[in-house]
Amino acid sequence: MPRGRRTRAPGMLRSVSLPLLARQTRWSCPNCTQTALTGEPEPHARYHQCAGLMGLYVPLVADGTDCKVYATERADYVSGDLVQVAPGDGRPYMSAVVERADGSNDTVAYAPAARLRRLFAARRGLTRQR
Numbered sequence: 001m002p003r004g005r006r007t008r009a010p011g012m013l014r015s016v017s018l019p020l021l022a023r024q025t026r027w028s029c030p031n032c033t034q035t036a037l038t039g040e041p042e043p044h045a046r047y048h049q050c051a052g053l054m055g056l057y058v059p060l061v062a063d064g065t066d067c068k069v070y071a072t073e074r075a076d077y078v079s080g081d082l083v084q085v086a087p088g089d090g091r092p093y094m095s096a097v098v099e100r101a102d103g104s105n106d107t108v109a110y111a112p113a114a115r116l117r118r119l120f121a122a123r124r125g126l127t128r129q130r
């Protein structure tokens with residue numbers, strides 16, 4: 001094919017650059033004064049360490065959302081589990097809940113951390129002989 005020759009079919013549109021509209025979302029927290037502004041087009045959420053919820057890591061909510069955000073304490077015994085402890089009061093929490101007026105909700109679970117070091121060591125034959 002000779003250089004500079006058209007490669008598109010006749011009548012085919014040229015690519016055109018269009019400016020994308022930026023969508024900004026304002027976030028706030030009903031329990032403290034933290035706010036944020038984001039411009040990501042995909043669905044997303046922002047989290048913060050909330051001074052109003054014992055320092056737990058909880059989501060911000062879109063400005064104007066009629067909701068409440070609260071933390072639920074762990075209902076069972078800790079019993080050696082590596083649990084999320086709130087920096088504000090030192091108590092173990094299992095979740096933070098965003099409960100909206102329309103009935104929808106989101107939950108952040110603070111699952112206990114797993115301890116796998118001995119398990120991996122045992123599988124590789126690396127356990128110490130006692």
Ligand SMILES: [Zn+2]
Binds near residue numbers: 048051052
């Ligand atoms: Zn907050």
